[in-house]
Amino acid sequence: MTDGKIFVEKDEDVAQVIENILSSEGDEVTLVIPKKSVLGRSVSNFHLIKREAGAAGKKVFIESVDEVILALAKAGKLNATHPLFELRRRVGAFSDIVPREPVEKESVIKERMAAVRAKSMKGAEAHGEPLGAGEREEKFTGEKAGRRFEVVEPKPKRRRWLFRPKTVLIIVAVIVAVCAAFWSMTTVFGHATISLNFQKKPWLYSNSFSASTAVSKPDLANRVLPAEVFTLNKNLTQFFPATGQSNVSQKAIGRMTIFNAYSSAPQTLVAATRFETPDHKIFRLVNKITVPGAKINDGKITPASIDAPIAADKPGSDYNVGPVSHLTIPGFSGTPRYDGFYGAIASGTSGGYIGVKAVPTGADMASAKSKITDLVKASLATSFLSAYPQDFKILDGASSTAVTRINVNENTDQNGNFSVFAEGGFAAVGFRVDDLKQILSGYASRDNPGSVFDTLDLNYSQVKVDFVKGTESFYVSANGVLKPAFSPDDFKSEIAGKSVEEVRSVIAGLGSLGDAKISLWPVWLNYLPKNTDKIIVTVN
Secondary structure (H helix, E strand, O other): OOEEEEEOOOOOOHHHHHHHHHHOOOOEEEEEEOOOOHHHHOOHHHHHHHHHHHHOOOEEEEEEOOHHHHHHHHHOOOEEEOHHHOOOOOOOOOOOOOOOOOOOOHHHHHHHHHHHHHHHHHHHHHOOOOOOOOOOEEEEOOOOOOOOEEEEOOOOOOOOOOOOHHHHHHHHHHHHHHHHHHHHHHHHOOEEEEEEEEOOEEEEEEEEEEEEOOOOOOEOOOOEEEEEEEEEEEEEEEEEEOOEEEEEEEEEEEEEEEEEOOOOOOEEEOOOOEEEOOOOOEEEEOOOEEEOOOEEEOOEEEOEEEEEEEEEEEEOHHHOOOOEEEEEOHHHOOOOHHHHEEEEEOOOOEOOEEEEEEEOOHHHHHHHHHHHHHHHHHHHHHHHHOOOOOOEEOOOOOEEEEEEEEEEEOOOOOOOEEEEEEEEEEEEEEEEHHHHHHHHHHHHHHHOOOEEEEEEEEEEEEEEEEOOOOEEEEEEEEEEEEEEOOOHHHHHHHHOOOEHHHHHHHHHOOOOEEEEEEEEEOOOOOEOOOOHHHEEEEEO
C-alpha cells in the first residue's frame, strides 16, 4: 500500500481534484489544500471527493492551514488536519507526490471535467449512496461536446419544530422571564406619588412680650418667656510703640520660686526681702508673701514652694540675668533657716537699663487704651457668638460689653514697645424662639383650629434689658401663613396597601384641600404599595 500527496491549486475545482485522485497510484492520498481554495465554497465538494475516492478504493486525507477548509472537510466526513499538528507518519510522504501534468487546451479540460463529474455521479448511484443533508444534487444535460454541468439544490424538509423539547424549554423560559419582569415592576419597582395642595391663610399679630429668669415655661396668658443671662470675661495684653525718649534708670524684673525645705511651719517674708545669686547680685521681693510649710513623711522633708515677683536691687543691664538655680536669703545667714529657705529664677530677669530709652508719651498711652478697649469688646463679642446656645435669641440691645480694667506698663522692651493689659466682661439676656412660636401658635389656633404655621416672620423692637434682675421686654410684629396640620408619615401609613378608589376617598376627607394628584407606576397598578417607603407624598 502506497501513500501520496497532491498539492491543490487555489483555482482548481472539484472535478480536477477528483481526476487527480483517481489518477494517483496510491491507495491513500493526502490533499494539501491552500488558503482561499475554490473547494472552500461548499461542503458538497468534500462529499463528492469522499464518494469518488471511496468508489475507487482510495482513502483521502485533507491537510490545510485554512480553518474553513478543515471545518468543511470534517463536515464531509474526511480526515482533516493542520500540518503543524500532523502526528501521523506516512511512508513515502515525499516520494509518492503525484506530479503535475502539463496544461492542456481549454476544450480538453472541459471534456475531462465533464467525464469525471459523470463518473462521480454514476459511482454514487452504483453504490447507492444518498446525498447528505445540505448537499447539492448534480446532473448533466444530453449534449456530447462541451456538456453543461448543472447544480440542483435539494428542497429542505419541513420539520415540526414547535414541539421539540428545546423549543418548549425556550417558550417556558420566555414565559417565566415575562412573569418575573411583571412581578419585579409591580412589587420591587412599583411606587406611588401623591401631590397635595392645601389652601393657606395669612395671619398677622403684634403685641408686647417679656422674658425673665424667674419663669421656667412659656406663659400664654401673660406673654412671658423663660430667659437666661449669659456672661463672659476675657483679658488681653497688647504691645504698642513708644514715640517719646528719656534718660531712664530701670531695674530688671522677673519672677522667682521660693522653697521651704526647713519645717512644716509656714514662713512669712516681707516685701523687699533680699535674695542673693552665687555671683552676689541682689534681688528683692516686690510684695509680702508667705511660704507654705514643707511636707514631712517618715522624717523625710518634701519642700513646699510659692512664686512671687522680684526686682533687681540696682538699675542697669547687669541684672538682666539668665536662669539661676539657687539664690540664698542673706537675712537668714548664720541660722538653720539659711539652708532651709532658698529661691530659683526659672526664666531669667529683664528690663534693667541705664541711659536714653524710648518711653510712651501721654498720647501713646491714650491711643493704646482706646485700641485695646475696642479689641477686648470685639474679642468678647466674637467669643460669645461662637459659644452661646444657638436655639436662644439675643436681640439687638439685649447685650452689654464693658472693659473693667486697663493697666499700662510704661517700661519699654528692647524694641521700644510698651505693654497694655485690659480685662472686660460681656453680658446678654436671651430667650428661646421656639417658646415664642409656641405662644404665637396658641393664639393662631384659637381662631383657626387644626392649623399650623407654614411660614412665620418675626420683627422685634422696643428692647429693654435689666441684667441685674435678668429680665427683658420687647415688642413683636408677626407675619405668618397658616396651613392645615398634616403628617405625611401618618398619611402614608393610612393609605398603604389600599386601592386607588379608597385612597381617593381618604384624600377627599382632608380639610382645606385645594387639589390633589395620584401617580402610579407601573400604570396597571390598582393598589398602592404596602411598603410606605415606596409612597412619596409631596405637600404644597
